[in-house]
Amino acid sequence: MEGPKSKRRRSIRNGIEENTMAILDSSAPNDSQDVTDDGIAFLEAVRSSSLLPEDGTPPSCKMRAEVFQILKDGKSIELIMASYQLLIELDKRFPRVCLTDVNKADSSMGEPLELAVSKEDWVPFAFGTGVGYADRDAADEKAGGPIDSQGFQNLVQDISNMANGRDSQAENIKFLGNMLLFQYLVNILEGDFLPRNKVYEGTMKWTLLRESLINMLLASRRINYKSLMKDCLSTLLALCHLPAGLRTDDLRSENDASIRQNECCNNAVAFALIEIGQDACLALQRLLVMVMELDNSRKTADTHGLITRADGVRTPLVEIIVDELTYDSDMLSKILQVFCDPRWKLDIALQYFSKYAAKPSVHTRRSNGSTDDKTFSGVLKCFSNNTSTKSITKKLNPVVAQLLLAHAFQASISVSLESCDEGISNSKDKAEGSSLMDICKNLISAFRSLRRTDEHMRILPLAREAIFTAATILSTK
Template identity: 55%
Template sequence: MKRAGIEENLLAILDSASDSKHTPDANDDRLAFLEAVRSACIVNENPPTSKMREAVFQILRVGKSLELITESFRLLNELDKRFPRVYLSEKEASESSHLVVVEEGWSPFLFNLENASKEREAGGRSISGPLDSLGFLQLMQELAEVANEGNLQALEIKSLRNMLLFQYLVDALEGDFLPRNRVYEETMNWTHLRESLLNMLLSARRINYKGLMKDCLSIMCGLFDVSAGISEDLESPDNAASKLSHNGNAASALALFELGNNACIALQKLLIMIMDLDMSRKKADMQGSTTRADGVRTPLMEIILDELTYDTDMLSPFLKVFNEPKWKLEIILQYFSKYTTRLSTRTRRSNGPTEDATTFSGVLNCFSNITSTRSITKKIKANVVQVLLAHAFQAHLSSSSQQDADGISASKDEGKSGSLVEICENIISAFSNLRRTYAKMEILPIGKEALFTASTILSTETGAHV
């Protein structure tokens, strides 16, 4: 009764603020509602009802001021963290994690056919309620327009709203997926992941999965370019002043720069979750846990490799914006493995450790002499090889640093140091062989950065052992 009373009192604040009404008074009512929900639920720790959460979500979807959409976005994330729909219960040391799903909990997604039918019958209400698979697809298409437009004059509050909406939806997918995937890894019960929001979204028959994934890649690269362009304008006061005064929307430009970066992070997060889901799905397939009802889906890794192979112009911006070291290195290694597996076997030292092109050391071994270097660069352009090697080196260093921070290699300092020295020597050797093979080739800026880093590490490591 207490929750019902709180819900009734709070929703009454919005009585005069319909979705189509955007007067100053209506917007003030919406802001007052958001603050009241924060006070009742976050400050006083009263769990929000589904109607309260949906009302906040509606403000995010229809809000026409920067303050409204940012405040509703922030409140939704606060509510999800404080009152999650899916979470892991506390366990004893010897027990597996227990997954708790609040069945009556509100979700920003609508995959149930009966509920989706009711939503469509509601007419105009559907533009502000939870999204079904087609609604998510439409959102991605609108984000693609923002990424393709790429200029300050095209800024609209709708673009900012869509980017915040997308970020929130990815946060919601993550909050549902991560605990489910953790329990799956412990129990191997595929049902937990089959019922995840992410799996239901990707399995929806009304969307073109491959097309959606390709859109994600192009949007990520496009938004990265937009943000980079705005960053350059803002760093040049004269240039920025003329553009922003012409557009008359400096606040939105600054917001777009921040939101563009955050949207790229959200896209990366989505891609990583899908690749993690693909890995778990592969395990479930091998164990015979999946059925025909689960359908067949091309692993995202294959789609990414195909896109980067056939559109090399996308390669550099993608590797710049995708910075999660584990998956970034895996993507590059798999890219190389399409061309270098056999070469790695032939160029391997007979008395050395077994390395293949699925490891970074194995890939570098493929560039250990001019013959193999020339053979590879007949299939992959030399400049593309530079980009791949440099980014792989960055990812390897980041991954090693991350493992150190997690204490994974703490007891193997000697071997780790030797391995790092060998990697640095081999990256320098690889670029040297590229130059020897193509005398007129210029080292790209990212290649120079990799060589400088490798030389610095070698100087530090060898000096430390003198």
């Protein structure tokens, strides 16, 4: 039964909602400046009622939906940026999913974590029953309401298409809005997934991840999962070249005097596109990492018999990435260059090697069944002699081999440093009896072996950098 405090809070929120929504109702549809002014006033009213007071009440589902609608349909930089920032701040202040006790998360006593999920809160997705607006009938009547799985994939495709061709000021503003919309949706997916995954790691309750937004997105029958992941990869490559290819001169026509007069506005859009494009790249990477983390947790759940037929079958994202990179060496170089997460970059490189590189030719009884070839140390052992190295270069282009070795070495060092910072001493390579010193020695030996198999092979600049780093580490030790 609802108590008097809850009734009073609901009454206050209803009054705030009525007053703030009245601002939008007074908009003049034929005057874009009036629409912009009323939109800014509405956003400021929501901010003043929910964020400025220490005991501010969370906005109603209808108010959040209107802020989200402004982000989706905003025609000006002011509205798009203001609505995006407000949504981000609201989610930080009033999270839908969180750990109930932060101290437990930092505790070393091994106490189980608890998850708090407010299922009545509004979310910008509509993947299934109970997800989306509190009033689903109103959501269906509202044009362009919450995003479904097909809408999410279309958004990724639109960003990719826009990144490859921007022709007018209006299209650039739409491009900027789409990238901010995508970043916000990734924030929502991440804010829902990370606490769930943290609790899952301690409790092995697969239901928590089965009900996560990211899992419902990937399991939706309205999209092709592999196509969505491939779209994300192609979009990542398109966006990573946006800063270099974007020039303010491209945003105006020499024959258009009206655009010349708005040069300051055009330049503002251009600089915003560069910064937001870089942020969109990071958001795409966070989405890919999220999917790979979910795959990892799903694999663990499967080994414990927690996956049912209702969960369906899904190819792990790392396998999809490796398959895509196999057929395009240029794509391989670009992905390894822009992908920031060292742990998953290392995993991609290792799976690439395990699929196309030869295994060591000599196995003893003790080494049979060993998983050493799944570590970077195991990969380096494949280059321990001329015979195995020649076998590798027959299947793997020497340039590709150099790229994989150099990036894997950089990622391995980063993972080792992160493990040291977190106090983790049982890293994968250490578990196999390999130290950083051994890895450095074996890396230099691997490149010597590659050079012996092809005396005319040119060492790539990135490979030279990796060799120099390994030699420096050995000299300091």
